[in-house]
Amino acid sequence: MTDVKTLFNNVKESATELGISKFDIYGATIDSNSVQVYQGEAKQIKASSRSSIIVRVWNDEQTMGVTTTTDLNPLGLKMALQTAQEASNFGVKENVPDFSPEASVTMPDQVDQKVPQAPVSELITSLLQAEKDLLESHPAITDVPYNGLSQNDSDRFYLNSEGALRQEARSYASVYLYSKTEEPGKKPRAAGAYKISRSLPELDLKGCVTEAAEKTISHLHYEKIISGKYPVVFSAEAFLGLLGAFSNLFNAQNILDKLSLSTPESLGETIASPLLCVADDPLHPENLGGETFDGEGTPTRKVELIKDGVLTSFLHSAGTAKRMNAQPTGNASIGAKVSVSPHFYHVYPGAKAEQDLSLETAENVILIDELHALHAGVKSLQGSFSLPFDGWIVNRGKKTSIESATVAGDFREVLKSIVYVESEPEITPGGLSPRVWVGELSITGE
Template structure:
């Protein structure tokens, strides 16, 4: 495990030798092992150990220079500090970044749980078994072309010249399965599932393969869907995909850059149905990848973004918070520049709805399970989207797979047209979220 005190001492010593009075370091080390299989045989085995450190140096004129290195040793830090020192002469003078005012605030005790990694042979055996069970589940399933089982140890740290010292470590195991079918006279169909856990022994492999099988089989008997307006139910994964695509709504840096659907005056306005509440909560108990601090050393926390449809907060770095007279929220990412990004969404019911709905009783409702081509079908600064999707038409509890279709609309109107937010939340890689019912969305069939 990384000795953060020794790293800080080396950096301080090298900075003094170079005449540097103000600096900080933000970085991580990752020990990663993963396997992929194909028809019961190993397809790819990868292992890596890599480090990344971003160094910032302030000169006497309060300009900042930035450099990066992959060497977490005395020589690597010295070169990075010297390079950043030289680059500071070209640093900006307007809205120059500074230390986070919360970089030295006490953090909760971190367990720093690094779990010993299992042998590669164990990963291959488990993944081969999972692939075999998916292939045996139905004659039409001919392959699992995309699959992976991995385990990763991650250590993160932040240090600055005025005494901030942050360090955390954790292990994460993941499995991903994505199947493919072939039937004479029919189009290939696919489906996938993903699971994460803090260690391999508690990873829900069974749930992942069963979800893959169930979804794949449900897509075999597909039909065309007439073009028109439908009540659309977004799965947790689909709704969070849309929310992530339009995250500029909450991003303070995007707002300051005028690259957002919001403005500084948007706070306190009704942007969604009162039925919806949204928070960003890195410390949510279900979040396997919890982190106690961001790239600037600011403690992470739960930030309420939408309460009963009203926009309550933006996501901030130390710099955006200073410019907008707010507090940093622990969402800064350190790189060649400071960026702001969400961590882990928690979508929930807002005000109680006047009526509840159920897929078991729904009539002519489109259930969107997975949105595709978000890189091409989203116009994030206009609010519009038109996206192919995998899903079903639901009638009285019966689900008929949609052959090929797109769902389109304006995300701001989607938020305001929410008909129902189901009470039960489901865990996804990007957050926890219930099924979201939206009225009157355009669906275009093939």
């Protein structure tokens, strides 16, 4: 990317020519290398160096328009400003987005956590070894059809015409392995694992192989399950996936748009079991992609969302905070309409449970490892879900894989019927959570 100060000067020059005095820009550059392998050979290797910005301009009537562009040459920038200026004539006239009041507050030193990228040949060698190790881990594992190893450098910035400027840069590496089994007379089974770290040397490739192998093997001996109501234990990934699908519960913009299960009056209500606490914690040390400022330049922070079952806060942009008499929380992405989203959920136990529960002693419990098709099976505005899953039925510690089944329910009821939140959290790409036990849900098998 052109350096940010040059970009600012080019935009400023064109803005002056076009009679634009108020603007802001959010931009990002991603440099990435990624590899995939198949049966001992490199299959596809990708590299990219791409930049894009989104520019907002305000006209004389103080309505706002935006344009995004990947053309960062002076002519491309001028075209983007002109287009945004035209769009500003159709901008909203009420609750017009404005600069965040926190875009210029002092923050700790600029974050620069980039590390040198490893050569692509090293990525290929590492992934080939991981594929080999996974294939050798069990005779039934015949294939690793989906795999990938990547490293990324990410630069992002926010600036505005009043002099605000924020920048940060990070590197991270990630790997996923998804293996499949073939056995005579049996259906193919598959499972996978994912790991992320700051750099390739820190990446736990062996751990990823072990986890993918263990999960895949654990599904080798499968049985159908009889449809009915069962106690359910959600893995960290499954619970966080469901929480993410219903994030409109905490989203102030969704609430103002009447596209949420919450209303402005919901704050202070008991929406979950007192055993549950949930926070959005972008700066958590385990969040390797953590951002220190949002798309409006507002510093990010930890926000307690559910405390001992009580809804305690919403996630805000500058605009929603102003309308709801709250503080911005650093969860905004700019656009013609500013959107709000969580960064990194942190689920942890609240009140002490009446008794500790354990898979070693529980009977006929469904352990859901991974939920599928969340994009299709979740009705986020109705609160309901009906989702296929990978998992096991567990009897006194003995896990038997379930051939094919769905779990269905209402998320608000799930939150209220939590009977136990384990103490040991698991790190996932989307957050941190222990396993969460729910009283009873509908399972459809046969």
